[in-house]
Amino acid sequence: SGDRWALLKKIAGILANQCLECHDAATHKGGLDLSIRKAAFAGGDSGVAIVPGKAADSLLWQYVETNEMPVKRPPLSDSQKKLLREWIDSGTLQDAVANKLREWTDGGLQYSPPFR
Helix, strand or coil, X not given: CHHHHHHHHHHHHHHHHHHCCCCCCCCCHHHCCCCCHHHHHHXXXXXXXXXXXXXXXXXXXXXXXXXXXXXXXXXXXXXXXXXXXXXXXXXXXXXXXXXXXXXXXXXXXXXXXXXX
């Protein structure tokens, strides 16, 4: 449970820093809002973004793996990609551990521009 909690915290950081500039509740480009768990699972205009347990079937993973996302930003590092795939394939979003990440389940994640 501790390992899954640590993984989920890392994923929340990746989503907040790499995805939410375009895919939050206010902007939701492509109809996708990754800032709230329920909206993230609902997907966007192109279909289901996250299929728990099946990264290969998840549009989020497909776009990240091919470096189509994030747009106008450097691609995710290999280690970030590995974490994202592990997170989707493990299905950790579906268990009670995910509910402990209040920033994602209750109030939503917030994008914080990087310091320059």
